[in-house]
Amino acid sequence: MRVYQVPTHTRLWLVITIIACSLPQLLRGHLWQAGLVVLVMVIRSLADRQRIQLPGKAIRGLLMVGVVGITWITFGRIYGPEAGVALLVSLFSLKYLEVVRQRDAYVVIVLGYFVCATALLFERGPGMFAYVLLCMLLLTTCLIGINHSDTGARPMGHVRRAVAMSLQAVPVMLVLFVLVPRVAPLWNMKIDSGQARTGMSDSMSPGEISELSQSSELAFRVAFDGAIPEKGERYWRGLTLSHFDGRTWQQAIPRGVDKQAYLFQKGGPEPEWHKSLMAQDRGSGYRYQVIMEPTQRTWLFAMKVPVLEQGEAGLARDMRLVASRPISESVGYTVTSYPNLSSAIGLERSDRALMLSLPEDQNVGRRARGLAQQWQLDSSTDADVVKQALRHFREKPFYYTLKPPPLPVDPIDEFLFVTRRGFCEHYASSFTFMMRAAGIPARVVVGYQGGEPNELGSHLLVRQYDAHAWSEVWLEGKGWVRVDPTGAVAPERIEDGLRAALSGNGEDSNVLEGLRSFASSGLLGKLQQWTDYVDFQWQTWVLGYNSQSQMQLLRQLLGSTSPLSIALALFGAITLLLGLYMLVLLRQDRGYRQTPMEREFWRLHQRVAERQGAPLDPGLTPQQLANTIAARWPGAAKPAREWALQYQQALYNPAVLADKRRIRHLRRLRNRLYKLLG
Amino acid sequence: MQALTKALGEVAKVVLGKEDQLKLALTCLMANGHLLIEDLPGMGKTTLAHALARVFQLEYRRVQFTSDMLPADILGVSVFNPNTQDFTLREGPVFTQLLLADEINRATPKTQGALLEAMEERQVTLDGVTRPLPRPFFVVATQNPSDQAGTFVLPESQLDRFLMRISLGYPAPEVELALLAGGDLREQARSLKPVISSDGLVKLSGMVDKVRASHELLDYVQRLMDATRTDDRFVAGLSPRAGLGLLKAARAWALISGRDYAVPEDIQAVWAAVAEHRLSARQGGSVSAMTQSLLQSVPVVRR
Amino acid sequence: MRLPAPIQNYYQRWLSRRLPRSPLVILNQRRIFIFPTGYGFFYLGVASLLFVGGINYENNLVLSLSFLLASLFLVAILHTYQNLSGLGLRNGGSESGYAAESGSLGVTLFSERRDHYCIWLKWEGQAAQQISVPAGTESALWLNLALPRRGRVVAPRMKVESVFPLGLLRTWSYVSLEHYCLAWPTPQASQECPADGGDETVQVVSSGKAGNEEFRGLRSYVAGDSLRRIDWKGYARGTGLNTKLFEDPAGGRLWLNWDALEGVGTEQRLSILCYWVLVLDQQQQPYGLKLPGLTLAPDTGDNHRLRALDALAAYPEFG
Structure with missing residues (x-):
């Protein structure tokens, strides 16, 4: 009978594979999981050395119950992603206790595939994927090992074969990845990968953004299709804040406006403002793709005025994009921004009321209100008021700093007339306040400004320290116009970024120390640029490859996206690859290459065997081959003998040279024979 | 001659x-x-x-x-x-x-x-x-x-x-x-x-001894020798002495046949006489048939 | 899976047409079949499960993993096929046995170009044996074969299969070697020895051991004569060097004769002859064998016995 035992030369590979596959989960998970794997390996290695018996059914069952129990204690349940994965990994290692037969090893290997897959649910970086590929290689090695039942097989031979097979499989995988149509989820299963990071909140009170600015974490990346706008133009709008209570700015929608009408979702009813926006002449725009890190919020970042090209989001009336769900994992969307479109959206009555609203308490910003009304009286147009205000910021001794003094009583007046030291939020807040006091509709916008280009790719990197706040004012005929009072105080902030704006500023320098940036030169900087580049491409091409980008790519590659052409391309590409492998595999002569003379003989040998329909002995001499031909095809006897004589002379008579001329002659004779053999 | x-x-x-x-x-x-x-x-x-x-x-x-x-x-x-x-x-x-x-x-x-x-x-x-x-x-x-x-x-x-x-x-x-x-x-x-x-x-x-044997021919002899050694129907393969004997006999055969160089047919002609008595079968059966089968299976021209 | 009889018959006929009998077979695409194993289907199921998971979690990496599994499966088709393709099989030795017992047939596997690992060989419906054939070598394998009746038992169709390297696919081929095993007749005891010739034709000769020689006379010494046979006594007497001559007794050689068993059925005759071959062999008696169409000269020893038994098995067609 066949013995389906796991051969000894594969045991070590199984151990390595089990450890390698569970490692990512063990690092994430609880200590007891790692303990379990160690326990299993110790028991198994003792049993393999015949020190103890392999645990029987009872002990294995006990262990299983124990594992379920601990899982329940740890997670409070035994289902759900975290608990489920913990159970799977434990089962995976426990199964190794009973691996004796080939079938058990098959089960372990299949469990290994699932463990690898779960690792990818929680971490999607290129590094993790490379690691999982390595695990797959090990699993393939095990599969080869358990099927190699020769006891003398060499373990390293399995890896070599596994590497060869994997190298051949990867191109096929790429073809499948690119061409297999992405289907919409059959049912929704989102996993919270726990990547909540720092980011913008939906309100702005003093000190909030300056705190954000101390983080160098990535906020999002932008890849432009074509021209990149000037640095001073890169204002990534996230939120508009219209309600001020004297300390905090908050999001608000005008009284009496339906939320449905305020936010246009694709497929929903189209509000009037959106129709007129779409009807407007757009002018030129910037096309770009944004890959956003998870924020757990719904708003997306874009320049003014964004028109969504690819991705899922609605457009709000304040010209910003809103996603339908909180962004819990990296997401990409493509947008074209038309700066000139901002005039298309009008200011309705209810809007105006909101945009002019100030805190009821007249004591809040009393002096500021006075100053603003003064400017209003002095100026003929709203634009003049804006100019006066900016001049005020520029000419008075305002100071740009990350560490402003606290403003305990009245954040507006204290800042404007006493401390005069502040961060962008202070400037945006007080400026907007004063504009409203001067009767100009205004709002605060928070988002990011700037972004560093990666020299390797054409993308920008926007980090948390690029967080910024500025104002927008409504000017008759122009619509909403961006005004950045920070630029009046510290123009370097806008042109060169935060670091430039704060350098040479003693009290902020220790904060800057902690900020990483591409600005750091040398090898480390280069390395960072590379990592970022790879990460970005990974996000764009691998993680962000969805049905939309797939259709776009296929349209470019195939010219059509009909199911038929995709199917044909899929079939063709795979056939081509497999055919190529077949050629390589079946041609693999081990080491020895035939000389032309030897080929000459074997070609005729093969042809005769084919024509007579029966195999020929390989031990035929040229003469005997000629005799075989003569016996079956008497007509070919003469040239056959002539060929054999020539061949024999060339190969065995040292006095006769087997030069090119002779080989040519032999080939001619052979071709003549071919014809005679029919 | x-x-x-x-x-x-x-x-x-x-x-x-x-x-x-x-x-x-x-x-x-x-x-x-x-x-x-x-x-x-x-x-x-x-x-x-x-x-x-x-x-x-x-x-x-x-x-x-x-x-x-x-x-x-x-x-x-x-x-x-x-x-x-x-x-x-x-x-x-x-x-x-x-x-x-x-x-x-x-x-x-x-x-x-x-x-x-x-x-x-x-x-x-x-x-x-x-x-x-x-x-x-x-x-x-x-x-x-x-x-x-x-x-x-x-x-x-x-x-x-x-x-x-x-x-x-x-x-x-x-x-x-x-x-x-x-x-x-x-x-x-x-x-x-x-x-x-x-x-x-x-x-x-x-x-x-003056009859010439080309490299290809020596190669053939070597492959025949090797075939007897790897074929486990035989108790043991042919000794190097047998190989030399085979070549010498083939040369003599070539000389008698009127050639001053040896060809594979010479080897095959003397093969049975030189090889059979030096081989013995592991599991019974005719040594003669087994020896002859080697001539059929060992390629004359290397492939 | 059992197919209905007509289809089964048709399939068998188709197989034998497609794979004719031959003493030497090189496996090629005409002869090789391939199909996923149970585990192969399971594996494809796992790949599909990961595909569904990847779609549902909108996770391209899990999706890639399922694609990688599928790709490995596709590549495995080639590797599994390659493991059998180019493998050569030819007749090895053959060990005869008594009818109703079993003999064995040798099959030699050889490979010229590449390694072939973990090949399973079996007659259809019997236990398999495993063998690996590295490139450029030959490996021999003995397969037991039940011998249902006396005579030439032709090798049944042999199944050559392999699941190497991944066990996801099974590739197999049927090989009908032109090879046979001889089944000796079952010995049947009988009192009468069907023999003639020699002095005694009836009973087994118990006296007169082989080599028992009788003195005949003297002749003068010739170089090369054994010194033991020199008549030293005579030499001492001064008669010169003479050599003593001996001669073999004329009798003692038995001929087992087919014709001596007139009136008995063919198989029974052969069985009786077989019995006597064994008896005489055990007693180290030289014996000959006369069958219609074949005569074996009297002799003793294992080889002679085998030759006699093979002759009895092959009757009436001696190859």
């Missing part, structure tokens, strides 16, 4: 219808090797040896081996002469140019060993005195098929000393008829005309 053809013709007069075996026997002589003939009694072994001796003008002796024979019976012995009252050395039959060792498998291994050693060394040491054997020196040994009762099968190491083993077999019917009509062939063998002198034979065997 013509002399060789003529010699063959002469011998064929008394050994009827066995041209191939005759040619092999001649090849063996030319290649300076010893010949083993395996046959039932009465097949013409003696006649063949005798005829060869006549045609090449070789001094010829015949020894009938029996189980009570001692090494001294072959090599020689000091005999006390009662008339002269001293010991005289009586040279054994081995001191000759062509020795017919009849039914060698009837002798004890010790006696067989003495002869085989002499064959290998081409000299004999008696009472501390080493005496060279004449040149040329050939042994034509015969043995009845080894499964007969009361015999000592030659061990493989000894068989290796015979360059070739041939078997004459029963004559074809028409030949047998001629044989019956022709009278005693052994008598006729005595009347054969000498064709080549024994010195001529030495010269001819010198020419064998």
Whole structure:
């Protein structure tokens, strides 16, 4: 009978594979999981050395119950992603206790595939994927090992074969990845990968953004299709804040406006403002793709005025994009921004009321209100008021700093007339306040400004320290116009970024120390640029490859996206690859290459065997081959003998040279024979 | 060359219808090797040896081996002469140019060993005195098929000393008829005309070494050798000595065939005679068929 | 899976047409079949499960993993096929046995170009044996074969299969070697020895051991005569060197004869002859065998016995 035992030369590979596959989960998970794997390996290695018996059914069952129990204690349940994965990994290692037969090893290997897959649910970086590929290689090695039942097989031979097979499989995988149509989820299963990071909140009170600015974490990346706008133009709008209570700015929608009408979702009813926006002449725009890190919020970042090209989001009336769900994992969307479109959206009555609203308490910003009304009286147009205000910021001794003094009583007046030291939020807040006091509709916008280009790719990197706040004012005929009072105080902030704006500023320098940036030169900087580049491409091409980008790519590659052409391309590409492998595999002569003379003989040998329909002995001499031909095809006897004589002379008579001329002659004779053999 | 053809013709007069075996026997002589003939009694072994001796003008002796024979019976012995009252050395039959060792498998291994050693060394040491054997020196040994009762099968190491083993077999019917009509062939063998002198034979065997063998041919021989070693139907593969013997025999065959270079057909012609007796089958079955199957399966031209 | 009889018959006929009998077979695409194993289907199921998971979690990496599994499966088709393709099989030895017992047939596997690992060989419906054939070598394998009746038992169709390297696919081929095994007749005891010739034709000769020789006379010494046979007594008497001559007794050689069993059925005759071959062999008696169309000269020994038994098995067609 066949013995389906796991051969000894594969045991070590199984151990390595089990450890390698569970490692990512063990690092994430609880200590007891790692303990379990160690326990299993110790028991198994003792049993393999015949020190103890392999645990029987009872002990294995006990262990299983124990594992379920601990899982329940740890997670409070035994289902759900975290608990489920913990159970799977434990089962995976426990199964190794009973691996004796080939079938058990098959089960372990299949469990290994699932463990690898779960690792990818929680971490999607290129590094993790490379690691999982390595695990797959090990699993393939095990599969080869358990099927190699020769006891003398060499373990390293399995890896070599596994590497060869994997190298051949990867191109096929790429073809499948690119061409297999992405289907919409059959049912929704989102996993919270726990990547909540720092980011913008939906309100702005003093000190909030300056705190954000101390983080160098990535906020999002932008890849432009074509021209990149000037640095001073890169204002990534996230939120508009219209309600001020004297300390905090908050999001608000005008009284009496339906939320449905305020936010246009694709497929929903189209509000009037959106129709007129779409009807407007757009002018030129910037096309770009944004890959956003998870924020757990719904708003997306874009320049003014964004028109969504690819991705899922609605457009709000304040010209910003809103996603339908909180962004819990990296997401990409493509947008074209038309700066000139901002005039298309009008200011309705209810809007105006909101945009002019100030805190009821007249004591809040009393002096500021006075100053603003003064400017209003002095100026003929709203634009003049804006100019006066900016001049005020520029000419008075305002100071740009990350560490402003606290403003305990009245954040507006204290800042404007006493401390005069502040961060962008202070400037945006007080400026907007004063504009409203001067009767100009205004709002605060928070988002990011700037972004560093990666020299390797054409993308920008926007980090948390690029967080910024500025104002927008409504000017008759122009619509909403961006005004950045920070630029009046510290123009370097806008042109060169935060670091430039704060350098040479003693009290902020220790904060800057902690900020990483591409600005750091040398090898480390280069390395960072590379990592970022790879990460970005990974996000764009691998993680962000969805049905939309797939259709776009296929349209470019195939010219059509009909199911038929995709199917044909899929079939063709795979056939081509497999055919190529077949050629390589079946041609693999081990080491020895035939000389032309030897080929000459074997070609005729093969042809005769084919024509007579029966195999020929390989031990035929040229003469005997000629005799075989003569016996079956008497007509070919003469040239056959002539060929054999020539061949024999060339190969065995040292006095006769087997030069090119002779080989040519032999080939001619052979071709003549071919014809005679029919 | 013509002399060789003529010699063959002469011998064929008394050994009827066995041209191939005759040619092999001649090849063996030319290649300076010893010949083993395996046959039932009465097949013409003696006649063949005798005829060869006549045609090449070789001094010829015949020894009938029996189980009570001692090494001294072959090599020689000091005999006390009662008339002269001293010991005289009586040279054994081995001191000759062509020795017919009849039914060698009837002798004890010790006696067989003495002869085989002499064959290998081409000299004999008696009472501390080493005496060279004449040149040329050939042994034509015969043995009845080894499964007969009361015999000592030659061990493989000894068989290796015979360059070739041939078997004459029963004559074809028409030949047998001629044989019956022709009278005693052994008598006729005595009347054969000498064709080549024994010195001529030495010269001819010198020419064998000049027959050229191309690299491809050597490669073929090597592959054949290798095939016997990897084929586990055989107890053991052929020794390097067998390989050299095969090549030498093939060269001699080429010379007899009138070529100054050897071709694979030469190898194949002598293959069975050179290889069969050195191989033994692991699990029964015909060694001859297995040896022959190697010729079919080992590619002549490397692939 | 059992197919209905007509389809089964048709399939068998188709197989034998497609794979004719031959003493040497090189496996090629005409002869090789390939199909996923149970585990292969399971594996594809796992790949599909991961595909569904990847779609549902909108996780391209999990999706890639399922594609990688599928790709490995595709590549495995080639590798599994390659493991059998180019493998050569030819007749090895053959060991005869008694009818109703079993003999065995040798099969030699050889490979010229590449390694072939973990090949399973079996007659259809019997246990398999495993063998690996590295490139440029030959490996021999003995397969037991049931011998249902006396005579030539032709090798049944042999299944050559392999799941190497991944066990996801099974590739197989049927090989009908032109090879046979001889089944000796079952010995049947009988009182009468069907023999003639020699002095005694009826009972087993118990006296007169082989090699028992009788003195005949003297002749003068010739070089080469054994020293043991020299008449030393006579030499001492001064009569010169003479050699004593002996001769074999004429009798003692038995001929087992087919014709001596007139009136008995063919198989029974062969069985009786077989019995006597064994008896005489055990007693180390030289014996010959006469069958219609074949005569074996008297002899003793293992090889002679085998030859005689094979002759009895092959009757009436001696190859």
